Amino acid sequence: MTRQQKRAMGLLLGVASLLVIIVVAARDGGSDTSGLDERSYKAGYGAFGGANLPPSDEDREMVEIRCEEFFRPWAAGHDDAVTLDRDSWVTGCADYLEVRDSRF
Known part of the structure; x- marks a missing residue:
């Protein structure tokens, strides 16, 4: 394998590693909102009109x-x-009643 081929392989490996890190970060970054419907959550959070x-x-x-x-x-x-997701609405409502910051 030539020096250029090794360099290209190293570059490809680096790019692939970076992509894996980005995908994992994107999936874990929203763990607080995982599975929540934002519109429904906000409706539940705002159900008491502030x-x-x-x-x-x-x-x-x-x-x-x-x-x-x-x-x-x-x-x-x-x-x-x-049209609201009831579970997300309930989560928003409960967060409000527990005086938690909104997740969105």
Whole structure:
């Protein structure tokens, strides 16, 4: 193998390695939002209209149950609710009630 061929092979290996790193970073970079529908999440996060509520002292499971219960009455007043992902909405609602920063 000539020196030029070795250099070209090294360059190709470097580019391939860089691509792998970029793909892995892109997949892991959004781990907080993995599987969440942004529009639905934001609707759940904003369901209380920005009301200044005290943080919930319940565990996450109970907060999510309360958000699940709240979804149906909330959705009744919002025509576009049928197009929302309920799980993402509940996550947004629960994050708001736990006074977490929005994930989007």
